Amino acid sequence: MTELPKTMQAMVLTGHGDLDAYEWHEDWPMPEVGADDVLIRVGACGLNNTDVNTRSGWYSKAVEDATTGGAFAAADDHDPTWGGRPLTFPRIQGADPVGRVVAVGANADQSLLDKRVMIDGWQRDWSDPDNMDKTGYFGSERDGGYAQYVSADRRDVAVVESDLSDAELATFQCSYTTAEGMLVRTNVGADDTVLITGASGGVGGALIQLAKRRGARVIALASESKHADVSLSGPDRILPRAPANLRTALGDEKITVVADIVGGDYWPTLIDILERGGRYVCSGAIAGPMVELDLRTFYLRDLTFSGSTILPQHVFRDVVSYIERGEIKPMLAATYPLKDLREAQAAFIEKRHTGNIVVLP
Template identity: 70%
Template sequence: MTLPTTMNAMVLTGHGDLDMYHWHTNWPVPAPAPGDVLIRVRACGLNNTDVNTRSGWYSKTVDDATTGGAFDEVDETDPTWGGRPLTFPRIQGADICGEIVAVGSDIDPARIGERIISDNWLRDPADPDNKDKTGYYGSERDGGYAQYTTIPATNALAVNSPLSDAELATFSCSYSTAEGMLTRANVTATDTVLVPGASGGVGGALVQLAKRRGARVIALASEAKHAEVATLGPDIILPRAPEYLRAALGDEKITVVADVVGGAQWASLIDVLERGGRYTCSGAIAGPMVTLDLRTFYLRDLTFTGSTVIDPQVTRNLIKYIEAGEIKPALAATYPLSELRDAQSAFIAKHHTGNIVVIP
């Protein structure tokens, strides 16, 4: 197969608003280094990490909710998920579905032609369980907002599924994030899980994956999106932010809160947890600054877990769930890659329920 030497790519040139993305039609096609494979990208999902990294929201100088726009002040020393500077220019995009079209010198050529989705966590091959030695695809190295991309061969996970490329591109970030949260919280069939933001990509994945574990699931979402959230299978759907959450829950006993929202409602989420309950968090799109009454925390024997870097097996388990038909994609919309700015605007504004995907 003869591969092109240039490609279309959406390139991020710095932290800021959407105008920091620049469209190129002659960007060099990368060559796979030893240990890597070259992927023809068929679809790439959007996620909050892309938005937050582009805007610099991860910086400790920012205490606002995720807006997707530029912030007045971003400390250039800590603007990424890992608290380190980002190298520009950078091609973002972690959630790829594509086909292996070339391999590095030490990779079996038999892998050429495999259909894959990405495991987004870049690990040290000699120390894969060390969370201090991890990077994120599309952050610490170029990702999938392009026609071609390279990735470590161990991060290119073969998948056998009748789902479309766009549907498969919804799983890598949202579902691995959700499964990582549920794993950290040790969710089982004995639990009742409360999911704020259930209409989002991670929220919808939390609903499905918690149900897969046999748990009872209560979803919070804006009422306009209740019909779509219902297709994911929660036991109960409540408004996004009930004025009196405890009253709205009635006799339900919440043992786990799985949250990527944070913001003004956060204290009420903690207040409804049963004694011995668990709170697991992998985001704060409504705002990172919250108020905690430590008496609630310790007198109720609560456990809090943050969840970012997931265990290597989590994404591999997702492949099994996908191939067995145990989880389904929540594809909201697709956009051409050249319209990434519009796609991110829709993603940020939550115009859609589920995941948005761009097509190179």
């Protein structure tokens, strides 16, 4: 076995704040490898909104604005993370690493050595794996993949057999498992017509592909300048991101499911066009978390609302199987060197690219 280094390069988050809260280190200590862990040499790591929102403190209930990627002065130190708890610093973020196993703990399967793996973003207490209150997130409650090496629990990794590059595989974990979780919660099937907001982003594009995989009819909302790129994911129709009269724009379409990652001022319009008995699912609020709801619409139309964050255990493994069978395709928009993470996150926040951005150690 090749001797492992004592230190590594890593982008380290020193506290909540703007992009300058990241510090580049050439000699950061290597991750510890426990008995149930594997050590992975990172080949690529995707960017996602959770990393941005955690860094900025946007998850704090004291913040009522849309996500900007900048620091929020109003953020409360008591609830600045997805789980509503303080974060321990320094922290290496990065929930979407892909790489090869270079060492295994005493309880791990030795056959994992040199295998290419993906990591489940949801870190479970394996003595009580279905308890949501004991679940953490990779790169939040545990150091993640913005580094040359990362350790992960053996039960959270999946070997992936694919001709896709590490960078392409690194687009899947957060975006596609988030999207699949939303569709699982709303039980989307061939009889549904799904309206997807934010369709030019990573989760939006994943929602299109995964809803089509289930046989649903899909209508995407996206800025018109990005329609050509959105079309590559295969929606049945693409509309502007916020039509002035959504009902008119939809024509005779009967929307049974709204899959929303945007929120904001347009939210009541989305609820109004749902068919009786329709389902709404949310896994983001990039345009703003504060919305207005007419409860009469909710109960008189027999609507069902679902929030989607912590996912059932099978979702990650299901997505890996879809990759291996070629049923979904990556949406790799751009790659940046890990050392340029600040620039990569700025591009992600400003939506310079359609799809997913990946950093390479």
